Amino acid sequence: MRFGCHLPVYGPAATRETLVGFARRAEAVGFDSLWASDHVVLPWRIASRYPYNATGDFPLPPATDFLEPLTALALVAGVTERVALGTTVLVLPHRHPLLAAKMLATLDHLAPGRVILGAGVGWMREEIEALGAPYDRRGAWSDEAIRVMRALRRVAELGDGWHAAFPTAAALKEGLEHLRTACAKAGRDPKTLTISARLGLPGKKPSAEILAEVKALRDLGVEHIILEPAARDLASMTAAIERFASDVRARLEL
Numbered sequence: 001m002r003f004g005c006h007l008p009v010y011g012p013a014a015t016r017e018t019l020v021g022f023a024r025r026a027e028a029v030g031f032d033s034l035w036a037s038d039h040v041v042l043p044w045r046i047a048s049r050y051p052y053n054a055t056g057d058f059p060l061p062p063a064t065d066f067l068e069p070l071t072a073l074a075l076v077a078g079v080t081e082r083v084a085l086g087t088t089v090l091v092l093p094h095r096h097p098l099l100a101a102k103m104l105a106t107l108d109h110l111a112p113g114r115v116i117l118g119a120g121v122g123w124m125r126e127e128i129e130a131l132g133a134p135y136d137r138r139g140a141w142s143d144e145a146i147r148v149m150r151a152l153r154r155v156a157e158l159g160d161g162w163h164a165a166f167p168t169a170a171a172l173k174e175g176l177e178h179l180r181t182a183c184a185k186a187g188r189d190p191k192t193l194t195i196s197a198r199l200g201l202p203g204k205k206p207s208a209e210i211l212a213e214v215k216a217l218r219d220l221g222v223e224h225i226i227l228e229p230a231a232r233d234l235a236s237m238t239a240a241i242e243r244f245a246s247d248v249r250a251r252l253e254l
Contacts (some may be wrong), residue, residue, distance in 0.1 A: 004033030006228035009067040013232040023076045025238045029245045033084035036069035038091045043126040070103045077111035086116035093133035097145035118163045161194030169216040196224035207247035
């Protein structure tokens with residue numbers, strides 16, 4: 001099983017010093033990958049429903065600074081040696097398909113064999129339309145960019161894996177059942193797909209609880225987990241991933 005960390009690419013922690021320090025420390029303590037999420041512009045008013053929590057409210061204020069993910073990953077590529085570099089996820093309608101392809105090819109050229117493209121169609125109408133893309137046609141736009149969509153039938157036909165954002169074990173189990181059905185219709189073996197998940201890493205949650213959550217996801221077939229520390233300062237973030245490495249990952253490997 002592989003583990004990654006979400007990089008501090010938004011808010012007060014999104015500085016060169018913090019990004020570099022966190023990336024180097026994550027690699028040093030044995031994490032396999034580093035990931036960045038994608039927002040280009042946050043509107044002052046967001047009516048779109050956020051799909052990854054119960055309230056539907058986007059958890060960040062509109063004034064939050066976001067680093068562009070591929071640019072941030074290029075910096076991280078230059079200060080690390082072996083970790084994979086991924087997007088969780090790159091919202092394809094945010095960029096012209098040719099520009100997105102060029103940026104990804106450049107990153108892969110600078111960090112050969114280390115790039116993982118997590119791609120999605122996006123959920124925030126206000127942001128997508130502000131960038132000049134047609135929200136109601138974002139699926140077709142994304143097909144043109146790389147023919148990868150969040151819809152499980154597209155994963156079954158075209159993708160290399162499924163990346164679930166902040167899933168409970170029950171939600172993941174349900175999603176995997178749909179995925180297996182889609183694979184059967186597409187004539188594809190679901191075992192050829194890599195299943196990954198992005199999880200929050202609260203600073204005060206007991207390691208035993210985190211270990212139980214990770215084991216539950218592993219037992220469902222998750223192969224790669226990306227952790228996002230709740231803390232937003234370098235010292236607390238590195239402490240969180242160090243604790244995970246010693247108290248959780250080490251026990252999984254026993």
